[in-house]
Amino acid sequence: MVDPAAVDGYLESFLLPPDAVLAEVENACAAAGLPAIAVSRLQGRLLHLLARAIRAERILEIGTLGGYSATWLARALPAGGQLDTCEIDPRHAEVAAANLTRAGLDGQVAIHLGPAADTLARLTGPYDLVFIDADKESNADYVRAAQPLCRPGALLVVDNVVRRGAVADAADQTPMVLGVRRLLELLAQHPSLPATAVQTVGTKGHDGFLLALVAD
Numbered sequence: 001m002v003d004p005a006a007v008d009g010y011l012e013s014f015l016l017p018p019d020a021v022l023a024e025v026e027n028a029c030a031a032a033g034l035p036a037i038a039v040s041r042l043q044g045r046l047l048h049l050l051a052r053a054i055r056a057e058r059i060l061e062i063g064t065l066g067g068y069s070a071t072w073l074a075r076a077l078p079a080g081g082q083l084d085t086c087e088i089d090p091r092h093a094e095v096a097a098a099n100l101t102r103a104g105l106d107g108q109v110a111i112h113l114g115p116a117a118d119t120l121a122r123l124t125g126p127y128d129l130v131f132i133d134a135d136k137e138s139n140a141d142y143v144r145a146a147q148p149l150c151r152p153g154a155l156l157v158v159d160n161v162v163r164r165g166a167v168a169d170a171a172d173q174t175p176m177v178l179g180v181r182r183l184l185e186l187l188a189q190h191p192s193l194p195a196t197a198v199q200t201v202g203t204k205g206h207d208g209f210l211l212a213l214v215a216d
């Protein structure tokens with residue numbers, strides 16, 4: 001089997017035009033010593049295309065890190081659109097702020113410093129797209145808090161729901177995995193949030209995205 005990371009590179013060589021700004025953002029995150037856990041390039045573009053496909057004008061992100069996924073998402077916004085992104089770590093928020101300024105997106109992105117649960121209690125939306133990618137223990141709480149802030153037809157995307165298959169390994173009882181299972185249990189009870197999950201491989205190994213629709 002060809003290494004999935006090499007396959008990402010191959011696909012990128014056709015699908016992702018060279019992008020000096022994104023490369024600078026990637027480099028700045030690495031130079032600042034942030035953990036290399038941002039979405040991959042191809043995944044970032046998936047988020048970007050989803051946002052454009054639904055013509056998202058207001059986007060909520062939970063988990064900013066260095067602003068890499070925020071850059072992809074904010075670039076999908078029309079003039080006057082806004083991304084609200086939540087980050088608990090002041091150093092991450094600082095790196096993200098510099099990156100978003102560098103990318104010329106600071107006018108369209110608000111970084112909300114603090115625990116996302118507190119920020120969500122203050123935000124009003126209505127959001128067209130929500131990307132959940134912070135502390136996995138709180139996934140279900142974030143979906144519960146985000147749903148009323150969404151317009152009917154909004155899309156929820158949750159990162160890291162597979163964790164190398166750990167989600168389906170009953171022996172794995174780590175808090176992260178339990179958090180993903182609580183999210184799955186919540187969705188199983190909520191026909192108003194029809195959902196699916198897509199397993200992914202690539203530079204980030206074996207993982208997956210969950211997608212849920214805030215049905216009318």
Ligand code: SAH
Pocket residue numbers: 037038039062063064065066067068069070086087088089092114115116117133134135
């Ligand atoms: N979405 C980013 C990666 C996010 S990594 C990207 O793909 O580029 C997860 C981030 O969530 C980290 O920066 C971490 O500090 C933040 N985080 C963890 N717990 C949080 C909380 N309770 N509230 C807000 N942010 C949190």
Ligand code: DHB
Pocket residue numbers: 037038039133134159160
């Ligand atoms: C990891 C990856 C992520 O996308 C994330 O949000 C958190 C952690 C990881 O690979 O450890």
Ligand code: MG
Pocket residue numbers: 037038039133159160
């Ligand atoms: Mg993630």
